Amino acid sequence: MQSDLINEARRQVEICNACRYCEGYCSVFPALHSQRAFTEGDITQLANLCHNCRGCYYACQYTAPHEFDLNLPKALAKVRRESWEHYAWPSNFAKAFHTSGSRIALALVVGFAVLFFAIHLLRSSGGDGFYAALSHNAMVAIFLPAFLFPLVSIGIGLKRYWSDIGGDRIRLRDITVAFGRTAKMKDLAAGHGDGCNFEEEDKFSHARRYAHQAIMYGFLLCFASTSAGTVMHYIFGMHAPYGFWSLPKLLGVPGGVLLTLGCLRMVELKWRSDRDLGDPKSWGGDIAFILLLGGVALTGLALYAGGSTSLMPALLAIHLGAVLAFFLLTPFTKMAHGFFRLAAMIRNAQSEFVK
Incomplete structure (x- = not known):
């Protein structure tokens, strides 16, 4: 799978893991918060758990124009599509x-x-x-x-x-x-x-x-x-x-x-x-x-x-x-x-x- 998509998703997931504001929004966040480091397989799993409901994006304080520029639904959607193509x-x-x-x-x-x-x-x-x-x-x-x-x-x-x-x-x-x-x-x-x-x-x-x-x-x-x-x-x-x-x-x-x-x-x-x-x-x-x-x-x-x-x-x-x-x-x-x-x-x- 493309390393740039995985790395960008990992960057955002790590920020979410530190923030934890969206804990309990969906299955992604309890799974995300249960770990400290994320392998490529972990990111792929989180991407396929995501239903792209977008609630986390509208609740997030770190979306653009913040320097973190988080858009977790988009990052996981890209990895998800890449995973379907890869597998x-x-x-x-x-x-x-x-x-x-x-x-x-x-x-x-x-x-x-x-x-x-x-x-x-x-x-x-x-x-x-x-x-x-x-x-x-x-x-x-x-x-x-x-x-x-x-x-x-x-x-x-x-x-x-x-x-x-x-x-x-x-x-x-x-x-x-x-x-x-x-x-x-x-x-x-x-x-x-x-x-x-x-x-x-x-x-x-x-x-x-x-x-x-x-x-x-x-x-x-x-x-x-x-x-x-x-x-x-x-x-x-x-x-x-x-x-x-x-x-x-x-x-x-x-x-x-x-x-x-x-x-x-x-x-x-x-x-x-x-x-x-x-x-x-x-x-x-x-x-x-x-x-x-x-x-x-x-x-x-x-x-x-x-x-x-x-x-x-x-x-x-x-x-x-x-x-x-x-x-x-x-x-x-x-x-x-x-x-x-x-x-x-x-x-x-x-x-x-x-x-």
């Missing part, structure tokens, strides 16, 4: 996405959509519902490798990350604590519980926390919907298409709505926020990822609404193109931050139990 496998793709994320995502979605539509035009499978446009076997052949690739890629990155931050053997209690805090998005409420200062400077708000929760729970519902459909198909012999009152639809439709609304709200909040309190280099890539994720949900809902019309093949091609692009780009986009932040929360829980 990504292959790493060059992550750097390319953060530089030209919107163009890459759009090109992939359009390219895959054209490919899927061409498959439909050249060869119809004669199945029911969506399978009339693309056979079940063809979907499995395309999406199974695309689903496994990000899991392998992120797994390699997490293994390296865990080693560098000095992670111990994971116990159930560590996972329980980390998942509990993640489910509540506790750090986005800040230590005082009034919310963070992301979109309107020093005004406290829970808007970003709620948007994150809508995205997270919407995504989990959509994933549960796909998993339910897989179980029904292979174990119970119940093949698609499924009716509205079936489990895949009861999970997938609310999940798609939550995911779409959460992504739209998150784009709005990021657009209004002060970019100088984050990493300017990753802003475009972050927006591209959020739009891609929201696009997956929105095209899925459109496909459900128009699945019985003549528009179905085109809608299916666009939706599958967005899904495939999302899968293949996952290890190199901000989607990876969910995995690394959860790992950081587990490591933090381990440190708390040691105390």
Whole structure:
């Protein structure tokens, strides 16, 4: 990782460690105050614990024009982005996405959509519902490798990350604590519980926390919907298409709505926020990822609404193109931050139990 980013973050962290005014603001500060010296792994761990709520910046007496010129949210955001690029496998793709994320995502979605539509035009499978446009076997052949690739890629990155931050053997209690805090998005409420200062400077708000929760729970519902459909198909012999009152639809439709609304709200909040309190280099890539994720949900809902019309093949091609692009780009986009932040929360829980 870049030594200048690590050294600048270390300089600011050491000043914060001496001041301790922000103790209790979020998980970063108790972890920070528990140490006296900070290795590169320590700084990387603190960066991935940070949720960029920005409360510490607006409370700090050492921001510019003070000679200390502290901007801890920005310093940690730069290290965080660098860590995702460093641990990504292959790493060059992550750097390319953060530089030209919107163009890459759009090109992939359009390219895959054209490919899927061409498959439909050249060869119809004669199945029911969506399978009339693309056979079940063809979907499995395309999406199974695309689903496994990000899991392998992120797994390699997490293994390296865990080693560098000095992670111990994971116990159930560590996972329980980390998942509990993640489910509540506790750090986005800040230590005082009034919310963070992301979109309107020093005004406290829970808007970003709620948007994150809508995205997270919407995504989990959509994933549960796909998993339910897989179980029904292979174990119970119940093949698609499924009716509205079936489990895949009861999970997938609310999940798609939550995911779409959460992504739209998150784009709005990021657009209004002060970019100088984050990493300017990753802003475009972050927006591209959020739009891609929201696009997956929105095209899925459109496909459900128009699945019985003549528009179905085109809608299916666009939706599958967005899904495939999302899968293949996952290890190199901000989607990876969910995995690394959860790992950081587990490591933090381990440190708390040691105390």
